[in-house]
Amino acid sequence: MAKGAEAFRSIGEVAGMIGVAPHVLRYWETQFSALKPMKRPDGRRYYRPADVDLAAGICVLLRDEGLTIRGAVRQIAVDRGQAVRARGAALLARRHQAPGT
Known part of the structure; x- marks a missing residue:
């Protein structure tokens, strides 16, 4: 049975959802104060769910947009991570749709 959108996720589930290893998420927690599961x-x-969106957004900033960790921290600080969470939610929505389209 699939979890609902509002369900809490384990580190392994989140890592699989955004395509990084669990140790990367643990490292990001040390670098991004906004990421606090x-x-x-x-x-x-x-x-x-907000943590998952933020982690996915961080992935977009670092991997797709090529920002440094310092640059990503600054981006999160602009609006307390709202824009980064929105990018992460968009990434997750695209990945969720991809197999069926």
Whole structure:
């Protein structure tokens, strides 16, 4: 059964959704203060939908647009990540549609 759009995601699920390794997401958490998934007492990370969109948006900035981490941090700071989240949501929507189109 597929998870709903508002479901929390594990680090492995998010990594698969945006096409990076889990260790990359863990590194991004150290570099981007806006990327803060919930952590359970046992250390497992759970990404909220806004976290997933932000991670996907960071991927767009770094991989597709060629920004440095510093440049991406500045981009997020402009509007607290809203534009970056929108880019990430658009990326995820395209990837979600791709197999069926």
